[in-house]
Amino acid sequence: MKFRFNTMSFFLICIFSAICISSVSLFAAIEERTVISEISRGSYSENAVHFTFKEDNWCFESLINQLLRSRLSDFVLIYDDYEKHIRQIYVMGNNDPPPMLSGRYFNEDDFDSGKAHAVIGTNRLHEVINKNGRQQIKVENTMFDVIGIVGYRIHTMLDDMIIVNADALSYKSNNNNIFILDAYSGKPPGHCINVYKDLEQNVTDGMSQGNQVPITLLEIKPGGIDRLLQSIISITTIYLLLIVCYVLCSIAISFEWISKKRREIAVKRLIGWSDRRLKIEIYLKYFIFAFIGSGLGLMGIYFFGTLITKVEYILAVVLLNIFMGWLITIPPVKKMLKVSVTEVLR
Structure with missing residues (x-):
């Protein structure tokens, strides 16, 4: 031809x-x-579950311990301090990372291992300290090793964030008592609510009879969809x-x-x-x-x-x-x- x-x-x-x-x-x-839509609603999926933790003697460790008893996996616990732009997460199994500019995001091995890791936005780079060849950032008087830079090709709220593993900080802001459970995208849409129900059952089983359950599910629908x-x-x-x-x-x-x-x-x-x-x-x-x-x-x-x-x-x-x-x-x-x-x- x-x-x-x-x-x-x-x-x-x-x-x-x-x-x-x-x-x-x-x-x-x-x-x-x-x-951009996912970032604007907090970098979690539209199926994420919001709940409050009303225990008087509040302790992040107690919530994590209840999650460790869960029969389920492939989810992440999220807690935000919106004033300081600090996010604490706890990952079990697979999770979906936000857009990354460099380095890596958290995986399950970064938790319960004595590690203090952080993923930061570009606007936080000036806070990074080079100490003994390690890039570190100070969060609430705790030093965290920076393992990645989060962000997108345009300016977003991710640029101001510091994301740390919750078991290394266990810090709670006075202006927020809302926690988020988000499931891995490879799981069905109902996986988030199943994890919450399992968490609620574990909390209930560990309480004295007649006491009020300290966690409450919130009806919050992510916007922007x-x-x-x-x-x-x-x-x-x-x-x-x-x-x-x-x-x-x-x-x-x-x-x-x-x-x-x-x-x-x-x-x-x-x-x-x-x-x-x-x-x-x-x-x-x-x-x-x-x-x-x-x-x-x-x-x-x-x-x-x-x-x-x-x-x-x-x-x-x-x-x-x-x-x-x-x-x-x-x-x-x-x-x-x-x-x-x-x-x-x-």
């Missing part, structure tokens, strides 16, 4: 590049809005309108491109080429246009600094372009193959 580059080919490649750029921009926009959905619908609608325009332009160009090959196609049919063989040749040329357009589109995206965080996005865009390359050839090819050889060569 000979591949000749002409004006029609150029326009088709440009359209495939535009489809690629639009598709990746859509994926990146949805991902960014999803991440509806706005996120509306935003995704809006940008997806714009994307689909663009795709329709690209398809219509491509079909118009394809009619012109194939009409210029009418005599070539007629001669090939005259010498014995089947319709199936002719279709395959045309489809292959369009697939080549799609691959070239995808490559140029990805180069353009890289040049303009759009971040592609998942390889799946690239694969999806290439497959979409191949599908579009096949789709836009169907109307002109069907029309061309209905024309008889004698009519073309007349």
